[in-house]
Amino acid sequence: MEKEVNIAVLGLGVVASGLIENLAMAKDKTRQQTGMRLSITKVMVRSKEKRRAQAEKYQLAFTTEMNEILEDPTIDIVVELIGGTSDAKRWITQALQQKKHVVTANKDLIAQFGNELTAIAKDNDVSLLYEASVAGGIPILQNLNTNFIADEITGIQGILNGTSNFMLTQMAEKEISYDEALETAQAAGFAESDPTNDVDGWDAVYKLMILVRLALGKNLSLNDIEMQGIREITQSDITYAQNFGYQIKLLAQAEKKAEKIHASVTPVLISQEHPIALVKNEMNGVFVESKFIGSSMFYGPGAGASPTAASVLTDILRIAQSKESNDPALQMCSSDLPQGELIRKGPTLNYFVLTNCKVDIKDFLVKHQVNPLMIQQGIENDEVAFITERLSETEKKSLKGQVKQVSNIKQILSIWED
Amino acid sequence: MEKEVNIAVLGLGVVASGLIENLAMAKDKTRQQTGMRLSITKVMVRSKEKRRAQAEKYQLAFTTEMNEILEDPTIDIVVELIGGTSDAKRWITQALQQKKHVVTANKDLIAQFGNELTAIAKDNDVSLLYEASVAGGIPILQNLNTNFIADEITGIQGILNGTSNFMLTQMAEKEISYDEALETAQAAGFAESDPTNDVDGWDAVYKLMILVRLALGKNLSLNDIEMQGIREITQSDITYAQNFGYQIKLLAQAEKKAEKIHASVTPVLISQEHPIALVKNEMNGVFVESKFIGSSMFYGPGAGASPTAASVLTDILRIAQSKESNDPALQMCSSDLPQGELIRKGPTLNYFVLTNCKVDIKDFLVKHQVNPLMIQQGIENDEVAFITERLSETEKKSLKGQVKQVSNIKQILSIWED
Structure with a gap:
């Protein structure tokens, strides 16, 4: 027996348009595979006039009033694709309170208010899913939820921002500057x-x-995560790194040791031999380290209308199927997780670039009991680039103070090791 | 309320021992996360005597009689880790007929008799799952089943055999021969x-x-898949390929065009820039091409006790959870899929190595209207290696005939392009 699942979509931007299109293409297939007929019964937009052509093409009913969606008892699932944390938060809350399941791609909102919203969803016995909020088309959240239940994850690393990864890849491959890449x-x-x-x-x-x-x-919390962007990465950094056998990537990483966490988003050097170094341009990749499986990687498009919409659609189908079998409402994680206690970052190999260096840097480093693993004469005449052995944050700071006395420091980055 | 799930394991080899160990370690965590208590209540072995130490360590009850498992009404799930297609098939059939769910890692069996066994499982309203049968610790089957329901997969490629991949990686990195790698x-x-x-x-x-x-x-069917192994791959092939910018990998691939299939397992050249080229040693990787998502890759350990056991454990948990919510019995795919109609392989770039070549190969190729993209003077004096433009199988055969008249052909491989 066929079952109707009625969906309301908030917003009509790139991802929402992708969802409408994917759903139109997949209608027959999903009906065959799941016995369910998914329909978008209402779309909330700011102005109906501007969107008339799209409305006619896909036979969509537009509304400008959230209440029309909240008060429509036929609507099962609300898909929030408006973004931001103000209207989106209010509307999601209202939808959940009206016992409607919610699917969203809104990472800012879920990162900041995910616990609160999940608690509201639970109280109302409905689902709140957000696969598309992280790494676009990669089903990483569901994989974490299903395939690592018995396993124990000790670390997770990801190339999660397609834009910065695209820029760094272009800088490396086209030998262009940061500004040109932007x-x-x-x-x-x-x-x-x-x-x-x-x-x-x-x-x-x-x-x-x-x-x-x-x-x-x-x-x-936001403040718990060490954060550094890519604005200071230069074309010459990328060249030095490549000569040393590394790629520069903006890496998001978190590791757990004895229940304490270190988390950061920073540009790091990654060995060209590591699978994550081949995550290029707008692609994303998430690397998981766990006790039973060891290393896993999930790779795919981090953004884009169709891949992101595919993740939204997967969430919709999961809700529709769980609804049918009367499972408890799906949540992606508990709403009462403990706050993570923090630990400092462990020792890392380090990449330095100095200018105006007044000493023989090899002798200088050895004298200060730091073993230089590789040294490169600079691209600019007065530069020198080198890689140190593993140093703790304290040792690194101390080295920084010492080299400052004999040169200018142009760049310091950590090297990420698996 | 805690629920008991009782498991019988057939066999006590590497994966079974891994499962017993993982389950012991994960007992508390799975209980917390799922509210279920998983116990291995019986293990079937050929000889009880030999395994006494293991039995005591994990408090296992051994049996040498399948009937003791079949006739034990407390056993919910039978995990088959014996391998082979004779006893395993009979015992799985009997277990399903006794309304016991079955989890297996047996790829030979599932490849050849998966349809038949799935039909039996369905008839008896129990589950048959086999995540561990493909790519060890990578949850590829479940991902195909859940995240591509609405999407349409057009091609799938994988490095699925850890042993051959380990050998090819060692040949490339250590510059050793095939025999040494073996x-x-x-x-x-x-x-x-x-x-x-x-x-x-x-x-x-x-x-x-x-x-x-x-x-x-x-x-x-087995005969539908073009198959060629790696015995003829030499150290010099790997060096030529690397100089051309490629890695040699044993690639399993299938593509669908207008509902027809081409499938093969052959050594191919893969660009060093492609993520699948960085799947090294015993690791596996599966690349999926689909309409909505585009390119996805799932990477992880292809074998090993703990990763494979982790996939078995995930299947066990899925069954336990679905049992609890009275879902219909899980199957990984339908038991009545249509037989695939075949198409020929599309045109590919090609890699040739010739010895004793009596002509200028560039002139010769151009004369025969084949555009050589790259040519390398051989490592051995009388060798020459080159890459041709894309040729159909017919054109390739014809070129083969022509170069045979002026040289000996030492190697021909296709180049795989994304």
């Missing part, structure tokens, strides 16, 4: 006119907060 | 004394048959 990204539609959110690490930090909840079972 | 693999426990199953492609072919059912919805 222009290319903007022209390709990957970066906004104000790129702060992507290049300074905010986007990846929000996604990491969500991942840490599901993978490591802890809440982190 | 010895290394045998010493490391990755290859058996008779390596046929791994190096000739059988293992990967069985896994590909299972993947094709879930990803492309078709049954293939």
Whole structure:
């Protein structure tokens, strides 16, 4: 017997349009596979007039009033694709209170208010799912939830921001500057006119907060995550790194040791031999380290209308199927996770670039009891780049003080090791 | 309220021991997360005496009689880890008929008799799951089943055999011969004394048959899959390929065009820039191409006691959870899929190595209207290696005939392009 599932969509941007299109294409297949008929019965937009063509093409009913959705008892699932944390939060809350399931792609909202909203969902015995909020088309949240139940995750690393990864890849492959890479990204539609959110690490930090909840079972606040963007990465950094055998990537990472967490979003050097180094351009990749499985990686498009909409659609289907079998309402994680206690970052190999160095840097490092693993004469005449052995944060700070006395420090980055 | 789930394990080899160990470690966590208490209540072995130490350590009850398991009404799930297709098939059938759920890691069995066994499972309203049968610790089957329901998969490629991949990686990294790589693999426990199953492609072919059912919805017979192993790959092939910018990998691949399938397990050249080229040593990787998501990759350990046991445990938990919510019995795919109609392989770039070449190969190729993309003077004096433009199988055969007249052909391989 066929079952009707009625969906309301809030917003009609890129992802919402992708969802409408995917759903139209997949209608027959999902009906066959699941015995369910999914229909988008209402779409909330700011202006009905502007969207008339789209409304006619897909036979959509538009509304400008949230109440029309909240008060419509035929609507089972509300899909929030408006973004932001103000209206979106209010409307999701109202929808959950009206016993409607909610699917969202809103990472800012879930990172900051996921616990609160999950608690409301639970109280109302409905589901709140948000697969598309992290790593677009990669089903990472569901994988964390289903395939690691018995396993114990000790660390998670990801290339979670497509824009910055696109820029770093372009800088490496086309040998262009940061500014040129930003222009290319903007022209390709990957970066906004104000790129702060992507290049300074905010986007990846929000996604990491969500991942840490599901993978490591802890809440982190924004301030708990060390954050550094890619604005200071130069073309010459990328060249030095490549000569040393590394790629520079904006890496989101969290590790758990004895129930304490260290989490960061920073540019790091990654060995060219590591699978995550081949996550290029707008692609995303999430690497999971666990006790039973060891290393896993999930790779796919981190953004884009169709892949993101595919994740939204998967959430919709999960809700529809669980609804049918009267399972308890699905949640992606508990609403009462403990706040994560923090630990300092462990020792790392380090990459330094100095200018105006007044000494033989090898002798200098050895004299200060730091073993230089590799040294490169600079691209610019007065530069020198080198890699140190593993240093703790304290040792690194001390070394920084010492080299400052004999040179200018142009760059310091950590090297990430598996 | 806590629920008991009682498990019987057939066999006590590497994976079974891994399962017993993982389950002991994960007991508290799974109880917390799922409210279920999983116990291994019986283990079937050939000889009780030999295993006494293990029995005591984990407090296991051994039996040598399948009937003791079949007739025990407290046993919910039978985990088959014996391997082979004779006893295993009979015992799985009997267990299903006794309304016991079955989990297996047996790829040979599922590839050849998966449909028949799934039909029996369905008739008896119990589940038959086999996540561990393909790509060890990678949850690829479940991902195909859940995250691509609405999507349409057009192609799937995988490095599915850890042994051959370990050997090819060692040949590339250590610059050793095929024979030396085989010895290394045998010493490391990755290859058996008779390596046929791994190096000739059988293992990967069985896994590909299972993947094709879930990803492309078709049954293939063994004969439908083009198969070539890695015995003829030499150290010099690997060096030529690397100089051209490629890695040689034993790639399992299937693509669907207008509902027809081409499937093969063959050594191919893969660009060093492609993520699948970084699947090294005993690791596996499965690349999925689909309409909505585009490219996805799932990467992880392809074998090993603990990762494989982790996949078995995930299947056990899925069954336990679905049992609790009275869902219909889980199956990984339909038991009545249509037999796949076949198409020929599309045109590919090709890699040739010739010895004793009596002509200028560039002139010769151009004269025969084949555009050589790259040419390398041989490592051995009388060798020459080159890459041709894309050729159909017919064109390739014709070129083969022509170069045979002026040289000896030492190697021909296809190049795989994304």
